[in-house]
Amino acid sequence: MTQTPVDNRIQLDFTGDERTLLTGFLDFLRGTIELKCAGLSEEDARRSVLPSQLNTAAGIVKHLRWVEAYWFESAIGGKPDAAPYSREDPDADWRIEPGETISGLLADYAEQCTASRELVAGLDLDHEVAFRGDKVLSVRWVLIHMIEETGRHAGHLDVVRELLDGVTGE
Known part of the structure; x- marks a missing residue:
């Protein structure tokens, strides 16, 4: 795997073992999130350009940070779910609170992605954990789900980015 000098995303080879390809594609997409937020002002990062007031650039980053935490640390790692949402407020992981910044949210996301990578690095793709009662969940399923x-x-x-300022592409 190499990184392009323009956007720092992992560029995968067209062949490789399953773990390399799964984790590589996920890292490419994680890098895409960072790339899509590059250069956004705080105002634009919080601006809603779609019918959902929660679907902002900053909201997407915050949500993905908590999705990473849930699937890797809670579902696979067994830690309690620490996300800000609840039954009474199921969208709290999308809402940008006073004091939260796009740079801070991106840093939190990057830190969470590092924790996710470290957690699965030592686990076999077939490693299974009990999940939601009588179900089992594998590391492979979580990686595929996180790619999706x-x-x-x-x-x-x-x-969102295209509607904010016309920046689109890769």
Whole structure:
């Protein structure tokens, strides 16, 4: 794997073992989130350009930080879910609170991604944990799910960014 000098995202080879490809694609998408936020002002990062007032660039980053924490640290690692949402306030992980900045949210996201990487690095893809009662969950499933989740939100972020200032692409 190499990084392009322009945007620092991992560029995968077209071949590789399953773990390398799964973690590589997830890291590429994580880098896409960072790239899509590059150069945004605080005002633009908080501005809603879609019908949902929560679907802002900053809100997407904050949500993805907590999605990473849930699936890796809670679901796989067994730690309590520390996300700010609740039954009474299920969208709190999207809402930008006073004092939160896009740079701080990106730093929190990067830190969480590092913790996620470290957690799964020592686990086999077939490693399973009990999940939601009588179900089991594998590391492989979580990685695939996180590729889907991060990719979907990278697409949302692409639309948000294009509507904010016309920046789109990769």
